[in-house]
Amino acid sequence: MTVTSPLVRLSGVHKRYGGVQALRDASLTAAGGEVHGLLGPNGSGKSTLGKVLAGSVRPDAAEIVLAGESVRIGSPRAAARLGVAAVYQQLSLVPDLSVGQNLVLGSEPGRLGFLSDRAAARRVAPVLERLTPALGDVRFDDAVRDLAPGQQQLVEIGKALLREPRVLILDEATASLHRDQVALVFDIVRELREGGAAILFVSHRLDEITELCDRATILRSGVTVAETSVPDTTPDEIVRLMVGDVQQVEREHRDAAGGPVRLRVRGLAGGALHGVDLDARGGEIVGLGGLQGQGQSELLLALFGAIAAAGDVEVDGEPVRLASPRSAARRGIALVPGDRGTQGTLPARPIQENLAIASIAGRARVGVLSTRREREAAQSMVDALAIKIGSLADPISSLSGGNAQKVVFGKWLLTEPSVVLLDDPTKGVDVGAKAEIYRIVRGLAEQGATVVINSSEDRELVTVCDRVLVLFEGAVRATLVGDEITEERLVQAALRIGEGTQGAATGEDAA
Amino acid sequence: MTAATQAPPAPTVVDRVRSVRVASWATAALLVVAVVAAIALQPNLLTPYGVASTFATFLPLVLVAVAQAIVVIGGGLDLSAGAIVALSSVVAVQVMRGEDGLAAVGLAAAVGTGVACGMLNGLVVSRLRLQPLIATFASASIFSGLALLVLPTPGGTVPAILTGTFRQAIATVPMSVLLVVAVALGWLVLRRTRVLRHIRATGGDPAAAYASLVPVQTSQFASYVLSGAISGLAGLAVLGNAGSGDPFIGGDLALGSVAAVVVGGIALRGGIGSPIGAIAGAIILALSSTILFSIGLPTSWRALAAGVVVILALALSALGAPRRRR
Ligand SMILES: Nc1ncnc2c1ncn2[C@@H]1O[C@H](COP(=O)(O)OP(=O)(O)OP(=O)(O)O)[C@@H](O)[C@H]1O
Ligand SMILES: [Mg+2]
Numbered sequence: 001m002t003v004t005s006p007l008v009r010l011s012g013v014h015k016r017y018g019g020v021q022a023l024r025d026a027s028l029t030a031a032g033g034e035v036h037g038l039l040g041p042n043g044s045g046k047s048t049l050g051k052v053l054a055g056s057v058r059p060d061a062a063e064i065v066l067a068g069e070s071v072r073i074g075s076p077r078a079a080a081r082l083g084v085a086a087v088y089q090q091l092s093l094v095p096d097l098s099v100g101q102n103l104v105l106g107s108e109p110g111r112l113g114f115l116s117d118r119a120a121a122r123r124v125a126p127v128l129e130r131l132t133p134a135l136g137d138v139r140f141d142d143a144v145r146d147l148a149p150g151q152q153q154l155v156e157i158g159k160a161l162l163r164e165p166r167v168l169i170l171d172e173a174t175a176s177l178h179r180d181q182v183a184l185v186f187d188i189v190r191e192l193r194e195g196g197a198a199i200l201f202v203s204h205r206l207d208e209i210t211e212l213c214d215r216a217t218i219l220r221s222g223v224t225v226a227e228t229s230v231p232d233t234t235p236d237e238i239v240r241l242m243v244g245d246v247q248q249v250e251r252e253h254r255d256a257a258g259g260p261v262r263l264r265v266r267g268l269a270g271g272a273l274h275g276v277d278l279d280a281r282g283g284e285i286v287g288l289g290g291l292q293g294q295g296q297s298e299l300l301l302a303l304f305g306a307i308a309a310a311g312d313v314e315v316d317g318e319p320v321r322l323a324s325p326r327s328a329a330r331r332g333i334a335l336v337p338g339d340r341g342t343q344g345t346l347p348a349r350p351i352q353e354n355l356a357i358a359s360i361a362g363r364a365r366v367g368v369l370s371t372r373r374e375r376e377a378a379q380s381m382v383d384a385l386a387i388k389i390g391s392l393a394d395p396i397s398s399l400s401g402g403n404a405q406k407v408v409f410g411k412w413l414l415t416e417p418s419v420v421l422l423d424d425p426t427k428g429v430d431v432g433a434k435a436e437i438y439r440i441v442r443g444l445a446e447q448g449a450t451v452v453i454n455s456s457e458d459r460e461l462v463t464v465c466d467r468v469l470v471l472f473e474g475a476v477r478a479t480l481v482g483d484e485i486t487e488e489r490l491v492q493a494a495l496r497i498g499e500g501t502q503g504a505a506t507g508e509d510a511a
Numbered sequence: 512m513t514a515a516t517q518a519p520p521a522p523t524v525v526d527r528v529r530s531v532r533v534a535s536w537a538t539a540a541l542l543v544v545a546v547v548a549a550i551a552l553q554p555n556l557l558t559p560y561g562v563a564s565t566f567a568t569f570l571p572l573v574l575v576a577v578a579q580a581i582v583v584i585g586g587g588l589d590l591s592a593g594a595i596v597a598l599s600s601v602v603a604v605q606v607m608r609g610e611d612g613l614a615a616v617g618l619a620a621a622v623g624t625g626v627a628c629g630m631l632n633g634l635v636v637s638r639l640r641l642q643p644l645i646a647t648f649a650s651a652s653i654f655s656g657l658a659l660l661v662l663p664t665p666g667g668t669v670p671a672i673l674t675g676t677f678r679q680a681i682a683t684v685p686m687s688v689l690l691v692v693a694v695a696l697g698w699l700v701l702r703r704t705r706v707l708r709h710i711r712a713t714g715g716d717p718a719a720a721y722a723s724l725v726p727v728q729t730s731q732f733a734s735y736v737l738s739g740a741i742s743g744l745a746g747l748a749v750l751g752n753a754g755s756g757d758p759f760i761g762g763d764l765a766l767g768s769v770a771a772v773v774v775g776g777i778a779l780r781g782g783i784g785s786p787i788g789a790i791a792g793a794i795i796l797a798l799s800s801t802i803l804f805s806i807g808l809p810t811s812w813r814a815l816a817a818g819v820v821v822i823l824a825l826a827l828s829a830l831g832a833p834r835r836r837r
Contacts, residue, residue: 054722056721056722076721076722076723076724077724086722088722091719092719092720093719093723094715094719094720096711096715096716096782101712105723105725106720108705108708113705113706115705115708
């Protein structure tokens with residue numbers, strides 16, 4: 001490194017939550033002008049370490065040195081005064097306020113206690129403009145609750161940028177973003193790096209780490225186990241440092257053409273959907289590709305009866321009423337949503353209850369629940385998915401982001417579904433668990449279930465899918481089958497259709 | 512959104528109920544219905560005297576509803592609002608001793624008492640982190656007890672200037688109407704302040720607000736103090752109406768204000784709604800008891816009426832709400 005002292009140095013950081021030691025003697029050193037990766041499996045303490053630096057978690061012990069000076073950071077306000085800003089994994093937006101109000105929240109311009117909307121608009125204008133290519137047409141007055149998850153994430157990033165930080169923490173800030181949006185965030189991060197800021201970058205996407213980071217600190221169970229120079233370390237080594245030896249899931253594609261059609265969709269329309277046709281066989285894993293926001297999530301939600309749509313849907317030849325998630329679940333359809341915060345969990349309820357709730361009907365005897373069987377079922381999922389928890393009685397809100405996502409996944413696996421809809425199922429899940437989830441998805445297919453998966457990561461589609469449907473403006477426009485499914489072809493197909501030149505990939509729906 | 516770090520575990524059914532929200536058109540519709548029905552049943556409501564005296568009886572509930580609205584928007588609840596009204600009114604009566612010259616001192620005493628009560632509530636909720644429901648339920652009995660110490664039995668005289676002002680009219684508009692309008696305007700000023708923005712953010716999502724540099728504890732504290740001050744004003748309005756002090760007044764004001772807040776479209780979970788809605792809610796509730804009175808039902812049915820109105824408002828909104836994805 002250079003002779004100048006590092007901009008940030010955290011050492012001897014300890015933090016305990018009840019029975020969970022989230023951090024024990026963790027440390028991290030980052031220089032100005034550096035993008036520093038913070039890596040580790042789910043629950044290893046990355047977010048906690050970030051929050052200690054951002055002042056929103058009070059550590060049991062910690063030494064923090066900023067620009068050579070030992071400091072105490074007791075609150076987010078103290079952190080802000082020191083030039084530290086954070087983008088939290090669980091966003092810190094107030095949904096009832098507008099975009100502009102959120103952007104200036106906590107540092108509203110005004111005089112004598114009165115707010116000036118005009119000054120606020122003037123202050124946020126450059127940031128909103130900078131984000132526009134990825135954010136789309138979002139106005140100062142739009143309500144945050146009406147934005148898509150990706151847009152909310154970008155507003156959260158904008159909020160941190162407004163503080164012009166010299167230390168910026170990005171905690172899985174790219175997890176709900178798509179490629180084009182990620183590219184913009186990377187540009188912004190690089191600009192900040194040019195300006196001498198230190199950026200702490202947390203992500204489970206290895207390619208992002210290798211593309212962006214200069215150095216990286218690796219945490220395991222709350223302990224710093226390594227610090228490496230990213231360009232000098234192979235991705236495999238990074239994975240090994242993080243989770244030990246995981247067997248990478250190889251791409252595998254089977255030809256399920258033989259079986260009967262299990263899920264049949266005709267002319268599904270409503271909202272963002274404009275006539276989706278789809279046939280999927282038992283045992284088949286079908287991916288949804290294309291540019292961001294072309295109706296992929298909506299298709300899954302509509303099939304699950306969670307948003308209003310009309311069309312013919314059959315499972316095993318029986319028509320499905322698209323009335324509600326309950327009627328979908330009764331037909332054996334399960335949905336693992338991408339936005340676990342609002343759709344997937346009851347945050348304040350125990351983990352056991354969250355895992356068991358969707359499969360209650362299957363376990364209850366004449367309407368009476370057995371706590372013991374519920375506990376066994378929940379425990380089996382905790383084991384199968386290696387969910388890191390304190391106890392089954394703890395609330396979901398005590399889990400790290402990735403582990404909460406695994407709970408959502410496990411909840412639906414317990415219903416033993418015949419059609420599994422996955423909406424970005426590995427968002428924020430670490431590499432080890434990702435591999436585990438891919439294996440489980442394959443296992444489900446092998447047992448005859450039909451899997452439809454939407455993913456913000458092309459690699460994920462390449463790894464697990466037998467067939468990928470490329471969506472554009474709410475309809476299936478191309479299909480990639482078998483060996484055609486490569487990351488390049490997926491990007492090409494998405495872009496070509498977007499440009500209006502049809503036929504990048506093979507013709508219409510093969511089935 | 513944020514799985515709040517200090518989110519208290521709460522049953523989901525309660526969460527649901529707390530986030531139910533009356534649509535503003537439903538509030539407006541109920542207001543129209545209540546006004547039309549009240550006038551149909553009691554045509555003399557429309558006479559200048561009728562309007563003046565009706566609004567005069569509304570004023571305390573309107574003020575307490577606004578006070579309650581501010582606390583509820585900030586994510587809290589104030590069950591002591593009625594007791595604050597009682598305490599500040601008897602303090603004012605004792606201070607003024609029926610002398611016109613002391614009216615201004617009485618005003619200061621009423622508001623000051625309200626502020627002091629609000630500070631106690633605010634400290635207990637924001638620093639000791641007691642549940643607002645329990646904290647203000649307890650403080651309500653303290654305030655009621657104090658009111659009895661200050662004025663053991665109903666009595667005392669209110670300066671003529673106060674009661675007189677209350678019955679005056681400016682350019683034929685009754686004072687009581689002007690005061691209700693002034694309360695609404697006061698809110699329009701208040702909501703442009705940083706304090707209120709922070710109160711709203713705190714009620715919307717305390718963990719997110721804290722991470723966004725909002726002084727969450729101070730905002731909670733401020734919401735109770737503001738609310739207390741307005742309840743203190745309500746104490747004065749009660750005096751202007753009644754002409755004498757009464758330590759037992761305000762027993763049903765707290766629950767009435769909570770009902771007004773709900774009818775006015777403010778979700779009990781906090782963060783959304785406006786006191787303007789609460790003013791409308793207060794008027795709806797007050798009118799509905801007028802209606803019950805004029806069809807011959809005893810006043811003891813008032814609580815029942817309030818309950819019916821709340822349920823009606825919620826049902827109306829549910830009917831009109833578009834199907835939303837959850
Ligand atoms: N508020 C809390 N209450 C109780 N336990 C908590 C709380 N926050 C975090 N933990 C625990 O601390 C540990 C570290 O959590 P942290 O969120 O820092 O992990 P992480 O590395 O960010 O994981 P992920 O990749 O899944 O986001 C986990 O075991 C988690 O369950
Ligand atoms: Mg995390």
